[in-house]
Amino acid sequence: MTDNQRGEHREMVINVPVLARVEGEGALDLRIVSGELTECLLRIYEPPRLFERLLVGREFNEVPDVVARICGICPVAYQMSAVHAIEQAFGIDPGPWVRAMRRVLYCGEWIESHALHIHLLAAPDFFACGSVIELAAKQPDEVRRGLRLQELGNDLIRLLGGRAVHPVGVCPGGFYRAPTIGEVDTLRKRLHDALADAEALVEWTCSLELPVTSQSFNSVALRHSDEYPMNQGRLVSSIGLDISIENYPEYFREEHLGHSTALYSRHYPDGAAARDGDGQAYLVGPLARLNLNLDRMPAAVRAVTERCGIQFPTNNMFHSIVGRAVEILYAIHEAARLLDDYRVPVHPAVPVVPRAGEGYGATEAPRGLLWHHYEFDAAGHVRQAVIVPPTSQNQALIEQDLRTSLAEFGLDRQADELRQFAETVIRNYDPCISCATHFLRLKVRRE
Amino acid sequence: MHKFASCDGCQLAFLTAGEALLDLAGLVDIVHFAEAGPVSPDAEVDIAFIEGSVSTPQDIDRIQRVRANSRCLVTIGVCATAGGIQALRNLGDGDDWVASLYASPEYIRSLATSDAISRHVKVDLELWGCPVNSRQLLAAVRALLFGVTPPVDQEKVCAECKRSGAVCVMVARGVPCMGPVTRTGCGAVCPRFGRGCYACFGPSENINSDALGGWMRGLGLAPEGVARRFRFINAEAAEFRAAADKAADSGK
Numbered sequence: 001m002t003d004n005q006r007g008e009h010r011e012m013v014i015n016v017p018v019l020a021r022v023e024g025e026g027a028l029d030l031r032i033v034s035g036e037l038t039e040c041l042l043r044i045y046e047p048p049r050l051f052e053r054l055l056v057g058r059e060f061n062e063v064p065d066v067v068a069r070i071c072g073i074c075p076v077a078y079q080m081s082a083v084h085a086i087e088q089a090f091g092i093d094p095g096p097w098v099r100a101m102r103r104v105l106y107c108g109e110w111i112e113s114h115a116l117h118i119h120l121l122a123a124p125d126f127f128a129c130g131s132v133i134e135l136a137a138k139q140p141d142e143v144r145r146g147l148r149l150q151e152l153g154n155d156l157i158r159l160l161g162g163r164a165v166h167p168v169g170v171c172p173g174g175f176y177r178a179p180t181i182g183e184v185d186t187l188r189k190r191l192h193d194a195l196a197d198a199e200a201l202v203e204w205t206c207s208l209e210l211p212v213t214s215q216s217f218n219s220v221a222l223r224h225s226d227e228y229p230m231n232q233g234r235l236v237s238s239i240g241l242d243i244s245i246e247n248y249p250e251y252f253r254e255e256h257l258g259h260s261t262a263l264y265s266r267h268y269p270d271g272a273a274a275r276d277g278d279g280q281a282y283l284v285g286p287l288a289r290l291n292l293n294l295d296r297m298p299a300a301v302r303a304v305t306e307r308c309g310i311q312f313p314t315n316n317m318f319h320s321i322v323g324r325a326v327e328i329l330y331a332i333h334e335a336a337r338l339l340d341d342y343r344v345p346v347h348p349a350v351p352v353v354p355r356a357g358e359g360y361g362a363t364e365a366p367r368g369l370l371w372h373h374y375e376f377d378a379a380g381h382v383r384q385a386v387i388v389p390p391t392s393q394n395q396a397l398i399e400q401d402l403r404t405s406l407a408e409f410g411l412d413r414q415a416d417e418l419r420q421f422a423e424t425v426i427r428n429y430d431p432c433i434s435c436a437t438h439f440l441r442l443k444v445r446r447e
Numbered sequence: 448m449h450k451f452a453s454c455d456g457c458q459l460a461f462l463t464a465g466e467a468l469l470d471l472a473g474l475v476d477i478v479h480f481a482e483a484g485p486v487s488p489d490a491e492v493d494i495a496f497i498e499g500s501v502s503t504p505q506d507i508d509r510i511q512r513v514r515a516n517s518r519c520l521v522t523i524g525v526c527a528t529a530g531g532i533q534a535l536r537n538l539g540d541g542d543d544w545v546a547s548l549y550a551s552p553e554y555i556r557s558l559a560t561s562d563a564i565s566r567h568v569k570v571d572l573e574l575w576g577c578p579v580n581s582r583q584l585l586a587a588v589r590a591l592l593f594g595v596t597p598p599v600d601q602e603k604v605c606a607e608c609k610r611s612g613a614v615c616v617m618v619a620r621g622v623p624c625m626g627p628v629t630r631t632g633c634g635a636v637c638p639r640f641g642r643g644c645y646a647c648f649g650p651s652e653n654i655n656s657d658a659l660g661g662w663m664r665g666l667g668l669a670p671e672g673v674a675r676r677f678r679f680i681n682a683e684a685a686e687f688r689a690a691a692d693k694a695a696d697s698g699k
Binding site (some may be wrong): 023024046049058062065066116129130131132140169171210261 | 452453454455456458459460462463465466469472481482483484485486488489500501506531533535556560561578580633636637639640641642679680688
């Protein structure tokens with residue numbers, strides 16, 4: 001970090017070589033010359049793991065176990081988008097029991113991932129702490145409550161997946177095993193008991209002294225006819241997009257910039273007719289979902305958000321932490337509701353017979369839209385795979401937000417303050433760099 | 448805690464340890480753990496945990512610096528211990544794919560292989576698993592704090608599965624299962640969920656992969672199907688690589 005002040009001309013370079021409290025390996029470079037931000041690069045240097053290539057040739061029933069390895073924090077999301085795509089390709093409908101249990105599993109991941117982000121990654125910023133361990137000394141009850149919620153989410157994943165990271169329960173067609181009534185009853189009780197914790201968490205996030213920024217951004221999320229979106233729906237945006245998930249590539253294109261091993265996804269509202277390079281940054285994730293789908297929340301959850309005085313849709317990006325807390329509360333309600341009606345099915349999965357074809361899956365990962373597309377041969381082996389993770393979709397907006405927010409914050413501030421604020425801005429998006437980097441769209445040159 | 452090419456899932460075993468994480472912070476000073484907050488990559492430490500595989504030239508420099516600064520170097524998870532699922536790119540049938548991939552020049556920095564940490568520096572303790580769990584990590588820290596070498600479990604999933612009372616999926620239902628050749632530690636979670644083990648904890652000691660391959664052929668798997676089961680999350684583990692090559696050759 002250097003801070004040269006020579007009369008009117010002040011040049012400041014801020015390098016954060018290792019971003020702390022984010023998932024994966026990223027860095028930030030800022031250059032401020034005479035009060036202007038001349039360079040603002042979120043550099044993602046995590047090496048690519050080439051998942052889309054290593055999927056080629058694998059059998060369809062291996063896909064959920066492969067794609068889980070893309071992300072240790074949201075493996076369920078990868079499994080969900082994959083099984084939906086596989087089932088579409090093979091023309092399979094797994095029925096209402098499987099659909100409900102996938103929702104329960106996804107609730108577990110939202111709870112676990114959001115609780116981790118709120119308490120271990122984001123909240124220390126608002127108490128001048130460097131880590132959750134320091135935060136636990138200042139806010140012991142709140143941290144313990146957060147760890148309890150995180151554990152509840154993990155146990156919900158274990159119920160259907162056997163373990164919290166890289167769970168093993170999901171297969172194309174449904175689940176390998178159905179939980180017993182006794183297992184479900186234990187968790188059901190814990191879910192009902194946790195509602196008070198989750199309401200208190202929403203109130204706590206609303207009481208934080210969050211920075212105030214106001215900027216216009218375009219939210220993009222799934223929207224379902226009657227549910228808060230997780231596994232199904234159409235793709236909508238705040239500026240009127242309403243498309244089926246199969247049409248995603250017409251309206252969203254990925255660009256490849258030199259400073260990052262992740263691709264930048266941009267939105268082209270005019271679709272296929274638009275010129276490359278004219279795309280816009282957009283937001284996916286909890287705030288985008290809430291901005292577009294608050295009316296799909298049950299009345300009990302809406303009542304809590306209204307009590308806290310934050311109006312959705314909101315233009316303050318820092319309300320993301322509140323959005324995560326609201327989604328934890330919702331996920332606990334939803335999982336409890338679905339498990340209240342639990343019955344053990346005759347078969348936990350429907351039979352899957354492969355055929356040649358292609359399928360699409362788009363689901364709402366904790367961090368936002370996760371889009372998959374696969375082509376299979378007649379034996380059910382993957383011929384081609386394309387995966388677009390949430391963080392590469394948010395990457396362009398993170399840089400745009402940094403420019404706006406840092407200017408509002410005041411570029412004449414000390415380098416340390418700017419660095420701390422910039423990191424807070426980035427963390428607020430809960431970027432998952434491990435996810436974002438593993439999808440280089442490499443062209444295969446065949447000679 | 449140092450991260451290389453990985454999914455973050457193994458260091459998560461610390462971050463999901465709940466109250467035990469706060470207890471741990473009372474037992475050790477956490478000096479570098481970027482995801483948890485502290486950043487000090489070049490600090491001298493007693494214990495360094497390594498997640499992820501070596502896949503770029505910079506990674507090689509970095510792991511050597513970490514080794515020089517650490518009294519005890521522990522790999523956590525199969526990416527660090529055996530190269531991980533991304534090591535599928537190292538394989539014979541994938542020989543040409545990295546070479547034939549065209550990327551923008553800045554990505555050429557990526558190595559053609561994804562390597563276990565032990566290919567580049569001495570490793571003091573290897574914890575297998577995809578992912579490792581909190582119990583493995585905390586037990587290792589406790590043992591090291593007591594000044595003893597943590598015991599490494601070499602038992603097979605198969606034995607743990609029998610003890611848990613699960614019905615054998617291979618004998619009872621004809622489902623191919625890697626349990627007889629796979630290191631325990633997961634709690635036999637797959638067979639208990641009614642599916643075959645896919646060997647995410649890597650090879651156990653003294654495995655009889657020929658016998659298992661024969662069983663799988665008997666269940667109707669083609670040689671290529673047998674090979675693919677060894678060429679998965681631990682494809683670069685020596686025993687599995689040999690077994691996969693042998694199975695694939697038998698089909699030629």
